[in-house]
Amino acid sequence: MASALDTLCGQAFGAQQYHLLGIYKQRAMLLLSSAVSAPVAVVWFYTGDILRLFGQEADIAAEAGAYARWMIPALFAYGLLHCQIRFLQTQNVVLPVMAAAGATTLCHLLVCWVLVYAAGMGNRGAALSNAVSYWINVAILAVYVRVSSSCKKTWTGFSTEAFRDALGFFRLAVPSALMVWSSSQPKAADVRAINQPQHCFLGVDDPLWPRLCHKVVKVVATTRVSNELGAGRPHAARIAVLVSVFMAISEGLVIGLVLVSVRNIWGHAYSNEEEVIKYVGKVLLVISVSNFFDGIQCVLSGVARGCGWQKIGACVNLGAYYIVGIPLAYLIAFILHLGGMGLWLGITCGILVQVVLLMAFTLCTNWDKEAANAKDRALNSSLPSDTAT
Numbered sequence: 196m197a198s199a200l201d202t203l204c205g206q207a208f209g210a211q212q213y214h215l216l217g218i219y220k221q222r223a224m225l226l227l228s229s230a231v232s233a234p235v236a237v238v239w240f241y242t243g244d245i246l247r248l249f250g251q252e253a254d255i256a257a258e259a260g261a262y263a264r265w266m267i268p269a270l271f272a273y274g275l276l277h278c279q280i281r282f283l284q285t286q287n288v289v290l291p292v293m294a295a296a297g298a299t300t301l302c303h304l305l306v307c308w309v310l311v312y313a314a315g316m317g318n319r320g321a322a323l324s325n326a327v328s329y330w331i332n333v334a335i336l337a338v339y340v341r342v343s344s345s346c347k348k349t350w351t352g353f354s355t356e357a358f359r360d361a362l363g364f365f366r367l368a369v370p371s372a373l374m375v376w377s378s379s380q381p382k383a384a385d386v387r388a389i390n391q392p393q394h395c396f397l398g399v400d401d402p403l404w405p406r407l408c409h410k411v412v413k414v415v416a417t418t419r420v421s422n423e424l425g426a427g428r429p430h431a432a433r434i435a436v437l438v439s440v441f442m443a444i445s446e447g448l449v450i451g452l453v454l455v456s457v458r459n460i461w462g463h464a465y466s467n468e469e470e471v472i473k474y475v476g477k478v479l480l481v482i483s484v485s486n487f488f489d490g491i492q493c494v495l496s497g498v499a500r501g502c503g504w505q506k507i508g509a510c511v512n513l514g515a516y517y518i519v520g521i522p523l524a525y526l527i528a529f530i531l532h533l534g535g536m537g538l539w540l541g542i543t544c545g546i547l548v549q550v551v552l553l554m555a556f557t558l559c560t561n562w563d564k565e566a567a568n569a570k571d572r573a574l575n576s577s578l579p580s581d582t583a584t
Contacts (some may be wrong), residue, residue, distance in 0.1 A: 196223075196231060196368035196369065196371045196499060196523070197223055197227060197274065197277035197278050197280075197281055197368075197371075198368070198371035198372070198374070198375065198505070199364060199367035199368040199371050199505070200219055200220065200223055200281035200282060200285065201284075201285060201371075201417045201418075201421060201500040201501065202280055202367055202500055202501065202503040202505070203215075203218045203219045203287070203364075203367065203419065203572075203576075204219050204220070204250075204281060204285035204420075204421075204423060205285040205419045205420075205421025205422055205425065205501060206424055206425035206569040206570075206572055206573050207425060207502070207573045207576070208285055208286045208314055208349070208421075208422055208425060208466070209217065209421060209422035209423060209424060209425025209426035209427075209428075209569070210425040210426060210427070210570050210573035210574065211426070212349035212425075212568070212576070213349045213573065214348070214349070214410065215573065216285070216286065216296070216350075217281060217282075217349055217350045217351055217352075217354070218354055218356050218357055219282075219364075220278050220279070220281075220282040220350075220559065221353065221354065221357035222358075222359075222360070223278045223281075223368075224274070224275050224278045224363070224495045225277065225357055225358070226272055226361055226364055226365070226368075227274040227368075228274060228275065230361075231274065231328060232270050232271045232274050234269060234465040234489070234576075236267045236270055236422060237269065237281045238265065239263040239267050239327060240263070240264055240267065240308055242260045242263035242556070243256045243257050243259065243261065243263075244256075244260070244262020244263070245262065246259055246260065246300050249417060258318065261319060261321065262318050262321075262322050263322075265322035265323050265326075265368075266273075266322040266325060266326065266511040267317045267326075268323070268326035268330070269322070269325040269326035269329050272326060272329035272330045272332075272333050273329055274287050275328055275333050276332055276333050276336070279333060279336040279337065279340070280292055282340070282349070283336065283340070283346075284414060284418060285418055285421065285422070286345075286346075287372040287418060287422075288292050288345055288346070288348055291337070291343070291527060295332055295335040295339070296332065296458060297383070298331075298335060299328050299329075299331050299335065302326075302327075302328060302331050303325075303327075303328040305326060306327045306328060306464075307321065307324040307328075307547070310323055310327075311324065326492065334475045340561055349379045356500070356546070358421040367503065367505050370505035370507075370508070371500070371505045371508045372510045373509035373513070374496065374499070374500075374505055374508040374512055375506075376508040377509060377513045377516060377517070379510035380449075395555070400409055407496070408446050408450070408487060408490070409443070409446075409490045409493035410493065412439055412442050412443050412446065412490070412493070412494050412497070413494055413496065413497035414435065414492045414497065415439060415442075415497075416435065416494050416497035416498050416501065417441035417498070417500045417501040418498075419432075419435035419437060420432050420435050420498050420501030420502060421500070421501035421502075422432055422568045423435055423501065423566075423569075424501065424562075424565055424568075424569035425569045425570060426567075426570075427566050427567075427570050428566065429562035429565065429566040430562070431561045432501075432562055432566065433441055433562045433566070435446070436498050436557060439497070439498065440491065440494055440495070442494070443490040443491050443493065443494040444487075444490075446490055446519045446569055447486060447487035447489075447490040447491065448487065449492075450483070450487075450575070451463065451484070451486060451487050452483075454479045454480075454482060454483040454486070454572075455479070455480065455483050457478045457479070458476040458477075458479040458480060459472070461474035461475055461476070462474070464474060477536060478536060479536070481536060481539045481543060482539065485539060485542065485543040485546060486545060488543065488546045488547050488550050489546050491550050491554075492546055492549045492550045492553060495553035495554060495557060496508055496512075496528055496553065496582075498553075498554075498557060499553065500563055502560070502569075503568070503569070503572070504556065507556060508553070510551045511549055511553055511556075512549060514544045514552075515545045515546070515547075515548040515549035515552065516542075516549070517571075519545045520541055520542050520545020520546070520547045520548070521541070521542075522541075522542025522547070523536045523540070523541035523544045523545070524537060524540070524542055525541065526541070527540050527541050528541065541551075558569050
């Protein structure tokens with residue numbers, strides 16, 4: 196839901212309504228903590244009872260419930276952290292975010308060891324260490340925002356305006372959440388059902404470093420498009436889209452060639468059986484195609500966020516995966532008896548449909564109109580700077 200800030204903060208920054216970024220961030224932090232994290236925290240608090248209600252064994256339910264309760268502090272920090280990250284990313288402040296994450300990771304190693312082993316808290320210590328690390332990350336970024344000259348215009352102090360227009364925020368936040376959830380959930384469900392020895396390196400079930408590359412380009416696309424639209428530069432926004440898609444295609448081709456090149460070798464890392472090696476080789480062929488189209492849809496989804504098309508993106512993702520991807524995966528895997536290969540082929544078809552639909556919306560876009568809408572959104576939300584306290 197914090198993804199709504201990709202649109203709001205990005206377009207406000209482009210329109211030079213800098214004080215709005217701080218207000219949007221405060222509003223998001225307030226609403227996500229009270230209206231989202233708090234209800235989820237209640238569910239986590241009673242996780243053990245809920246699991247027992249659904250027939251889970253008492254000892255497993257108790258352990259899972261205890262872990263969930265100790266994770267509650269991390270829940271609130273996680274929401275605040277994403278608000279801080281989006282606040283900074285949309286104004287092209289990236290290095291401090293990376294540095295804060297790196298410092299937090301180093302701290303997490305020590306905190307986790309102390310709580311899990313030194314303090315003897317076990318699983319509870321692992322849960323609590325997440326909370327400590329998230330709060331450390333939040334604190335580092337909060338201090339940076341407060342003292343850095345790069346945020347002098349965008350953070351003008353706490354404002355009562357953060358309590359206004361909650362509905363406007365949720366109009367973007369809810370579709371944003373649906374957009375992310377509908378895109379990731381089916382793929383995760385499908386690929387984890389593949390009980391084969393290709394869960395390796397890459398994952399191979401859900402390639403790690405290719406996905407990271409996709410997300411990097413996606414963030415760049417979202418930031419550039421939202422900034423240019425907010426600044427009233429439709430031609431520059433269109434160029435940003437073209438460059439981002441070109442980067443996604445180039446990255447997809449390079450990774451695809453790597454996967455295809457090692458397809459007959461990679462299986463040897465897991466087994467000497469010829470059948471397993473051949474199977475991994477076949478799966479890598481499908482994964483290379485899936486990764487190629489997934490990179491393009493990832494960037495186009497970033498463009499959708501930058502333009503404020505979260506509702507369109509949510510509908511496209513839901514339709515592509517639940518109307519096309521999942522049924523085809525079931526048909527190919529279980530009716531045509533292709534097993535794990537069928538699951539991958541089905542979900543790849545869903546990704547392809549997603550790419551076609553998002554590309555169609557992007558190509559048919561009137562960028563002049565989108566720029567006017569973005570500028571209107573920022574200017575209509577503009578507030579006198581003396582409202583900050």
